[in-house]
Amino acid sequence: VKVAAAALAVLAALSCAGCGDERLAAPMAAAGSAVPERGGTLRLASIGDIRTLDPAASSDALGGMMVQLLFAGLVDFDERGAVVPDLARSFTIAPDGLAITFFLREGVRFHDGAELTADDVKRSIDRSLHPGTPNPFASFFDRIVGFDAYRAKKTQTLEGVEVGGRYVVTVRLRARDAMLLPLFALHGLRPVCASAGTRYDDAWHPCGAGPFKLEPGGWQRGRQLTLVRHGAFFRPGEPRLDAVTIFYLMASLTQRYKLEAGALDVMRDFTQGDLSRLATDERWKPFGEYEPERSIFGEAMNTEIPPFDNVEVRRAVAAAIDREQYRLIRPGTILPSGKAVPSSVPGYSKDVEGQSFDRTRALEHMRRAGYAFDPETGRGGYPHRIEYLAYRPGYAEYSAQVLQQQLAKIGLRIDIRLVSFATHLTLSQRRGKTAMSTQAWSLDYPDAHNFYESLFSSRMISDEHCSNAAFYKNAELDGMLDKAREELDPAARQAIYDRAQAIVRDDAPWAMTHANRWYVVRQPYVRDLELHPTWIYSLRRTWLDRAKGAIAARAGVFGELLGLSVPARNRTEPR
Amino acid sequence: MNALIRRLVWSVFVVWAVATLTFIVSNVLPDDPARLAAGAQARPADVARIRAQLGLDRPAREQYVRYVSRLIHTGPKEAKGDHATCAIYGPVHFDLGRSYQQRRPVTAIIAERLPRTLSLAAVAAVLQALLGTIAGTIAAARRGRATDTLVVGSTLLGISAPTFVLGVALQYVLAYRLKLLPLDGFGATFTERAASIVLPATTLAIYGAAHYARLVRDEMIGLLSQDFVRTARAKGLGELRVVGHALRNGLGTIVTMFALDIGVLVSGAVVTETLFRWPGIGALSVSALVDRDGPVLLGIVLVSSTAIVLAGLMADVLLVAFDPRLRSRAGGARDY
Secondary structure, three states: OHHHHHHHHHHHHHHHOOOOOOOOOOOEOOOOOOOOOOOOEEEEEOOOOOOOOOOOOOOOHHHHHHHHHHOOOOEEEOOOOOEEEOOEEEEEEOOOOOEEEEEEOOOOEOOOOOEOOHHHHHHHHHHHHOOOOOOOOHHHHOOEOOHHHHHOOOOOOOOOEEEEEOOEEEEEEOOOOOOHHHHHHOOOOOOOOHHHOOOOOOOOOOOOOOOEEOOOOOEEOOOEEEEEEOOOOOOOOOOOOOEEEEEOOOOHHHHHHHHHHOOOOEEOOOOHHHHHHHHHOOOOHHHEEEOOOOEEEEEEEOOOOOOOOOHHHHHHHHHHOOHHHHHOOOOOOEEEOOOOOOOOOOOOOOOOOOOOOOHHHHHHHHHHOOOOEEOOOOEEOOOOEEEEEEEOOOOHHHHHHHHHHHHHOOOOEEEEEEEOHHHHHHHHOOOOOOOEEEEEEEOOOOOHHHHHHHHHOHHHOOOOOOOOOOOOOOHHHHHHHHHHHHOOOHHHHHHHHHHHHHHHHHHOOEEEEEEEOOEEEEOOOEEOOEEEOOOEEEOOOOEEOOOOOOOOOOOOOOHHHHOOOOOHHHEOOOO | OHHHHHHHHHHHHHHHHHHHHHHHHHHHOOOOHHHHHHOOOOOHHHHHHHHHHHOOOOOHHHHHHHHHHHHEEEOOOOOOHHHOOEEEEOOEEEEOOEOOOOOOEHHHHHHHHHHHHHHHHHHHHHHHHHHHHHHHHHHHHOOOOHHHHHHHHHHHHHHHOOHHHHHHHHHHHHHHHOOOOOOOOOOOOHHHHHHHHHHHHHHHHHHHHHHHHHHHHHHHHHHHOOHHHHHHHHOOOOHHHHHHHHHHHHHHHHHHHHHHHHHHHHOOOHHHHHHOOOOOHHHHHHHHHHOOOHHHHHHHHHHHHHHHHHHHHHHHHHHHHHOHHHHHHHOHHHHO
């Protein structure tokens, strides 16, 4: 009888595997405390992995999130993306804008117990920007005095970074640079312990002055990373958590299983099905929210290759795309947008109209281009087929089909070529290779300049690895971007960005399609989880509101099947 | 002995050919590993610098010669300077280069991962051999009866079900719903690891066991109709002993298959390791392929092809050891 019962239970469970109407478990309960508590380990997961924890070599957002927990910067971004002092108690900008002086906090301790001084700051900058360091963002700092000589190994240290006392560092520039402070807030130049030395070393054990530290053995590559609280962190009371553990390379489905079982505290990698269910389940809904948008997507049209050397064709494409159809591919994460900058990034042009769908207008642009098309008969249009490059796996393999259908309605016939992401990256950014391709850009630092310059400045054009995949040139835009980089007044810079948005809308090197946003679900006991515009999460003030001891569900063998196993006190009441 | 030497030389050639082919293919692809190492948004100047740091700015032929010449060489006792990426055994150094992405010696990465894959391979291989042999033997002994039909039907399911479907179903039932086993991971203690290995090993074993069962069933059906079995029955031996007697004669095939399976499993169970987050060679090969991490890919190919070639060699030896007819036919016993 027991065997038969077990077999039945297994069969019942199997029959429900993957069911669309499978019932989600309720979130775990919070203790209901209003006062932040200290302690506990926050458990995160990711479908991806990180490659390094060295701030000088980190290049991806996932790695950056953990690096900023280990290494505090002279300045940081606040929750709106504005630059605020951090290890520096203050900073001043010279009247001519050619020098920034940082005044360090006194008594700040590294993880190894040593005090942070101006010498450490200079050593860390020299180390990060040394030509032997695999710093993927080094060229961002090319306006620092002596940068070229240092990179050419003509000098031993970076001339433009000067120590002005035990707690004073000055960075001198050869030209004004409004982006320098945001760049300093990134992780690349953050101070590292003396054990890092003056030159990059792959084998170095990460050590900084951030709110968390890495103990030996805390990083099991390809599996998980555990950071523990830095007891001597310079901000009193922070961090509140004892530790943060992030599990890497965990499948989305496994993450959801663990979230339901209380073995995961926060989740952001959803299958489309799980996203829809968790975002609409009344019990989970209060604990879910969208992260600020960091990425924009679009269809890049190579302005050096026909027919996209004709601005009217590009305009036709921009007007032919019904962005709502893109949203339907991944409802919940895709936000249709005809603009070049995500709405949460400083410099976003709120009042300037973006590209929009209007098929009649698109047909008119085709007529002006000399490729009149009659949708009734299907006659006319551009006479040649156009190769369109997209990659798989990913949403692009689906959006490519949407694009193909929509462009066919205005007389543009595209052949979809699906390749790996690596191949796409190489071919779509190689000169003269690809007429049209799907493209995206995620912010490196929170300012619209990062998007406009990387994607549309002619200075970014190169034969290989050209981030300006449209190979678009516009002298007016180039001049405006130069001006924006030197303009320290945010309001004046915004005016420049508004004009830039109008230019790329009308010239249409890209047909903008959408911005992407991540949905995050947390357990109710996770408090003050700040979704950050740059760092994904800022965990300095996050705390766990729960009774002592494990809260995870302890289900019996068949408990979940019978719905009896999880103690009621650990469940939140359905709302 | 000559046969063994010939076989060893051939094995070395096969491993070299596979590695060379992998090198050529990875150089022919249009992708740029330096771009992936630098990040999708790095600027051309930064990509170029990182390409030079990785040695990818040198001609492919030069890269290949350097790689091959450094595979096995002699050097100092300490892994320093030019020998920082070497695995050192006395004066002998093994060097598989440095990972583009992890920036660590490939020998260290593989040394970390290989034991995990080996343990999974060993458990899965034993499990599938045991289950398959038992099921196949029972089916053969009960040929034409309901048990036989059940075993044959089940093996058909086992062979047909893709690993990712089977793995997800097992994970759902045994870990998510029944909470009998961990959902994924590797565990920290021996007990945790023992529990963690069950699901991936079972996922792998079900497919393998189905193959074994069909093979053993066919083999045993043939053996059970042989004269020596009839003689044993005529002498009044019990059916269990008779089947056992026949099975001993079929062990050669099973052992050969077992050895070959070990070789294949060592090259990494890509889907299973990824699904269950088992940090072995299979999961590593996925990330290395996505990231175009050439040195890691080449290292995996070398280890995998060596394992498969050695397993083939072992299978041959075992086959001769288990089958006296082969020894007497070729005088092979002396050779081995």
